[in-house]
Amino acid sequence: MAPATTSLLHHNGIYFTFSARDSHTLFFNSHNHKSLRPSNKLPLSSLSSVPSSPSGRRRTFVSTVPVEYVPPAPDFDFNSELARLRILRSKICASKSLRDKIRVVDSDSKVKRCFRRGHDKNGIARVLESFNLNEYELFLLKCIVAAGQEHVLGSGCDTDSDVDGEFVSARGSLKAALYTLVDMIEKWDGNDDREVYEKKVESVAFRSLLKTLREVEEFYDCIGGIIGYQLMVLELLSQSTHGEKNTNFQHINNSNSIGCQLLEIHPPNVLDLSQDTEFAAQAALWGVEGLPHLAEIYPLGGSADRLGLVDSVTGECLPAAMLPYCGRTLLEGLIRDLQAREFLYYKLYGEQCITPVAIMTSSAKNNHEHITLLCERSKWFGRGRSSFQLFEQPLVPAVSAEDGQWIAKGQFSPVCKPGGHGVIWKLAYDKGVFQWFRDHKRKGATVRQVSNVVAATDVTLLAMAGIGLHEGKKLGFASCKRNSGATEGINVMIEKCKPDGTWTYGVSCIEYTEFDKFGIADGSSSPNSLQTEFPANTNILYVDLNAAEVIGSSKDETSLPGMVLNVKKTINFMDQFGVQHGVAGGRLECTMQNIADNLVNSFSSQCFEGVEEMLDTYIVYNHRRKVTSSAKKKRKPADMSLHQTPDGALLDIIRNAYDLLSYCDIKLPEIESNDKYANSGPPYLILLHPALGPLWEVTRQKCHGGSISNGSELQIEASEFLWRNVELDGSLLVIAENVMGSQIDKNHESILQYGYRCARCKLENVKIRNKGINWNSDKNLYWKHDVERFELVKVILHGNAEFEAVDVNIEGNHVFEVPDGYKLRVTSGSSGLSVDLNPIKKDTGSWFWKYTLNGGHIQLELVELESS
Structure with missing residues (x-):
């Protein structure tokens, strides 16, 4: 082994010793007169890109072999944290004014500790001195601390710290320790411009954090804002961590008693357009005839990480809607399909029909700006600006799969992702989209995913919408045969006996990420296989706008249907030094199609056959390639599978x-x-x-x-x-x-x-x-x-x-x-x-x-x- 090179750095009473061996790893120790911390092992690759200062001076550490470091998992008491947050949420929700809410959050032990007088100069007190905050912004910062996420502020007020904030805590703080070390190296090196540079960067990040916190607090008000968001994360994570099955659903033939309720799931009956071609033709004509009463809704706010789409010139990450597919972007493809239906209406009835289009965007990958610019460059596709309504969904913090802590890429910079397409109903109400549809005299809408390039093939969309309009239904699904192992959910028929003796029925869906929780097997060899029993959920919907508005305007959890926490994926992000990271985690997501759970029908007794005809929900079914085929993930080199590419x-x-x-x-x-x-x-x-x-x-x-x-x-x-x-x-x-x-x-x-x-x-x-x-x-x-x-x-x-x-x-x-x-x-x-x-x-x-x-x-x- 080559000899190590060692250096000593002293700053504000703290001594840092660090050494490198074989360019592989950096070992550093920090100690002062109060404590001696054990050595921590860091990959030198983590220090490979320190931002340049305004003077152009740059320090670079080079690593030839990146070494992965995984910090030890802390002990985390889910039960005590859940109990604390439930009490806090209850008190905040009961408060009638902002002042009352501030008094409640000020009483929280974490907030008292972090905002105490005489706190260290590197903590939250310094932040408050640096920014001119109003009462509401101060409340938001206190909420993030009360939610146990003070590390996002970089305040050093974690209870595990034993040096009064001079050094960040060991719990989940490897990156923060690294940032502190680099910052001290910069200052020790004599860069007088560093403080000015830091202030500018800090100000932008801080204001961005406040925007995120404001959006989470206001959009998730129906579950308790920031505190409610974190509480829901921990509740779902606790179920997963402790191996609990989600008892909302049980597979067919396994009746379950839930608070005196009996619930079963059945394979649904469908309207098969591939078999009854005469009915399919008639239903499609209902759809054409009803086009003046229809709207279009496109949920385009997803980050589409699996597609890996980047601008070939700038290298900027792009949203899925910008994918150049068959000579045009995917969004242009959706509009072409819509205009083809409008042209058919013109040829039959001799009248011009312009369908209003609502597009849900997000700020992920500058999604909103890219889509707006695309529409402007295309001159709104010859439809006029007034026929479009773009509304932006909030981003939500990504959390660790281990303990639900918010993942941060730097001080004031939580990693954020879109909160799932299910936020569309509440967001549409909050942003006035339903009222806009009413102004255009629309009764129903078709909902379509941007990555599905075959959804408008032949009769499927028109028949689905035609049935919904003609028969006064509230929600329709377009479905098909499910491919075993596909990353897609299933459509199901839900039967429930309520405590008062009434029975409810409705068509709904279960996401593929929830199969394990619901005790559902996926595979042709399993006796409970989904291969033949349950059709695929494709996220192609018809929705009655009045019914959707009632749900979106509710002031409780029903406005955010199908909340799930999928922590099976890796959260990839780049930190403030340009270093790439991958962390096991997820974020609280809502599932758009689970609005169906609020549209069930009640009956005085159990129904055995023919109940589907009496329901407000329904399913149309067709050959798979006439319903769904998605361009949603980048094909890997030499990969023989073309599925979803x-x-x-x-x-x-x-x-x-x-x-x-x-x-x-x-x-x-x-x-x-x-x-x-x-x-x-x-x-x-x-x-x-x-x-x-x-x-x-x-x-x-x-x-x-x-x-x-x-x-x-x-x-x-x-x-x-x-x-x-x-x-x-x-x-x-x-x-x-x-x-x-x-x-x-x-x-x-x-x-x-x-x-x-x-x-x-x-x-x-x-x-x-x-x-x-x-x-x-x-x-x-x-x-x-x-x-x-x-x-x-x-x-x-x-x-x-x-x-x-x-x-x-x-x-x-x-x-x-x-x-x-x-x-x-x-x-x-x-x-x-x-x-x-x-x-x-x-x-x-x-x-x-x-x-x-x-x-x-x-x-x-x-x-x-x-x-x-």
């Missing part, structure tokens, strides 16, 4: 295209399992604009006959489109500028007017052959639709341009760009292709598809216009 979701999009087009007598190669394409990419690419339908019975009347060869590429960005007996071997891209209509100026905004000056494309008896995509290129990223091509046929339609190709073979590389107001016709000529370009005399074009209703179905008629 952008790559796997693309394959499901192509599988849906196969199902759609093969029904149109278009011959395509069948798509095999994901394993087949893990290394090679998809067998071919087919990307169709949703406005071609979006219902498949509409699309199938526009396309018929022909073939698409293996290795081909087809992209259709047009709604007024006809395909008749087309053979494609290579790449064909049809890109229309005006897919569903044209932008018009209205109230100083650019608004998409459906049906106005649409582009059109006809392909009849055409053979297209070219070299297409270079499938051997290692630069191809198929899920982005970013590929290298040898050759292609590309049709670009500006404005209301038209393109026709009839009775012709098109071979090799061609780009047909048609200017606004013109029609380009391609046929066979004596020396190859004959191309004619002529002006269009009418804005309506030379033809269009006429949509009519006929016996519960949509029928299309191709209308040719004379003298066009």
